[in-house]
Amino acid sequence: MDTSICMELKGQPNWYGQKDSRDTSPIPTIPIALEMRNVQRVNHTPKVVFAENCYGAEIINRSESNALSLHMLGKGTRVFIRSTAIAYGAMNLPLTAADLFGYLYWKHLMTGISCGEAFRRARKIWQQKRKQEAERSTVKSKDTDFICFF
Numbered sequence: 579m580d581t582s583i584c585m586e587l588k589g590q591p592n593w594y595g596q597k598d599s600r601d602t603s604p605i606p607t608i609p610i611a612l613e614m615r616n617v618q619r620v621n622h623t624p625k626v627v628f629a630e631n632c633y634g635a636e637i638i639n640r641s642e643s644n645a646l647s648l649h650m651l652g653k654g655t656r657v658f659i660r661s662t663a664i665a666y667g668a669m670n671l672p673l674t675a676a677d678l679f680g681y682l683y684w685k686h687l688m689t690g691i692s693c694g695e696a697f698r699r700a701r702k703i704w705q706q707k708r709k710q711e712a713e714r715s716t717v718k719s720k721d722t723d724f725i726c727f728f
Contacts, residue, residue, distance in 0.1 A: 591644040593631055599669075617646060623653040626693060627660075628683055630667055630676040634660030657693045659683070679704045 595611035597603075617623075627650060635658075637645055642652040651658055667677035682700035687693060 590633075591646065593629075593634075593646060612646070614644065614646065614649065617649060617653075620653060623650045623655045625655065626657045626687065627655050628680050629658075629660045630665050630680045632661060632664050634665075635662045659693075659697065678707070 591614045592610050593612040594608045597605055597607050597609060627647075629647075635647055637648055640648060642649045647658050647660055661676065666675035668674040672678075673681050679700055682703050683696050686696035686699045689696075691699075
């Protein structure tokens with residue numbers, strides 16, 4: 579299983595992985611990567627979480643018992659960045675879409691600036707890269723619209 583791929587299915591509490599296409603084992607194509615019961619025993623959560631998975635910030639009609647984002651916030655996480663809908667990423671390098679955005683976010687955050695400023699800078703650079711890519715290509719990139727969900 580490619581552990582860099584993690585997703586949440588709409589309306590579901592768990593995070594799921596994506597099986598490597600070369601893997602011929604009998605594990606499901608979309609196996610469970612993290613279950614609510616795995617984090618319910620955790621006493622201390624990270625101060626900042628950036629999760630590049632689909633529907634991770636889906637919180638309408640959800641609670642700490644069935645949304646990992648709300649659960650972690652309830653346990654002390656101060657900043658939780660995730661998508662409210664689909665979040666795209668590449669299966670291989672180079673990084674694209676939400677994967678690239680996450681990389682840029684952490685790169686800026688590690689310089690010591692605030693979470694909000696790191697987010698703003700990452701978004702600005704990501705948009706510039708997207709614009710450059712669009713100018714070079716006549717094909718619409720799969721990451722054209724994802725950023726509005728973060």
